[in-house]
Amino acid sequence: MRLSDAVSAFIDAARLEYGYSAHTIRSYRRDLTEFAAFAGDQGLHELADADLELMRSWLWERQQRGLAPSTIARNVATLKSFGSWLESRSLVPGNPASRLRTPRVPKALPRVLSQEQMDRVLTRVAERASGGDPEQVRDHAVLELLYSSALRVSELTSLELDGFNRRERSVRVVGKGNKERVVPLGVPAAKALERYLADARPQLLARSTPEAPQHHRALFIGNRNAAPLNSGAVYRLVSRELEREPGGGPSGPHTFRHTAATHLLDGGADLRVVQEMLGHASLSSTQVYTHVSMERLAATYRQAHPRA
CATH class of the missing domain: 1.10.150.130 (Tyrosine recombinase, N-terminal domain)
Incomplete structure (x- = not known):
């Protein structure tokens, strides 16, 4: 072979x-x-x-x-x-890669925005959406949902219309390994989604040409021919907003996920509840956010305590 x-x-x-x-x-x-x-x-x-x-x-x-x-x-x-x-598959007598050694990779803490920074970002986007432009209304809903539910970008772009439960304020997500979970969302995110579905999404659908395939099941659709919103568009949206906020580190959608998880733990959420919300298979993946919280606490202490 x-x-x-x-x-x-x-x-x-x-x-x-x-x-x-x-x-x-x-x-x-x-x-x-x-x-x-x-x-x-x-x-x-x-x-x-x-x-x-x-x-x-x-x-x-x-x-x-x-x-x-x-x-x-x-x-x-x-x-x-x-x-x-x-x-x-019995294509080889044994795994030829089993003796490979993985190099040590220094672990860097993920970039996390402060509550004030996140408030500024979402306020800016909400103000632009207030004009009624369908793309701005959609982008506001996307960012509110990313922060509210700590979704991966792939999970957000694969959401379907029937996955949004208005009454229970939740979304049904298909995560890694095709594992499904139900994730809650806050009031601002729910309101932004409802406005998008009532006003912006129909306008975006109306832009498509007659011969374009209609993606009626996709929750978020893009600007051209009503195709599902892709991850690249979400990366560009998030990066554009985070460029205006100080702080080093990545500026993609995962920053919203990191920030949401850290803010939950800062607010007293149980680690295992956060693990379930994030869809982590292992608790060790979630525990990185406890280190982020401690780093933030230490930084605040060093800055504010008179005898730090």
Whole structure:
């Protein structure tokens, strides 16, 4: 079996059988395509050639090019998943990546906005939406929902109309691994969503050409031909708003998720409740926000206490 065919079969299995997110699928495809190209450059095209030595050579070459440890760590994870799948399908006698070592990646605390900063962001967006422009009304609903429910961007863009429960003020979300959960949302987010659904969404639908497919199930739709809102548009929206707020670190939608989780813990929410809300499989993934809260507390102490 050729290595390229095995890669294609693995990507199909990851997408169709295991229900991995679109982001994970893109990472797997990119990493394994580059790995197969590296093998091909050395005249190695068969699956049997993809042994531990070849994998180590590829990772070493990437390290020599100066790729970040986090990128190399992702490459190792991809190879291990690929190797495990190959072994499970009896395509190889054992997982060739099982002995790969993952480089240590320094853990950086996520960027989190203060309550005052988040209030400023949402107030600015609400003021623009007050003019009635359908795109601004939609963007206001998107940002309110991201902060209120701490959704991943992929979860937000895959929301469907019947997933919004007005009476219970909640959304039904399909997260990683196709796991479904119900997440509450606050009054401002619910009101922004209701306004979007009543006024802005019908206007955006009306812009589509007669031959354009109608995506009646998608909760959020884009500006052209009523196609579902994509993650790139949400990234651009969030980045544009966060550029106006001081503070280093990433400026994508995950900043809203980090901020929401941290504010919940600051307000006294139980860690396991926050874990369930975020859709984390492991409590350790949620515990990073307790460190963020402690860092914020320490920073406030150092700034305010006279004998700090």
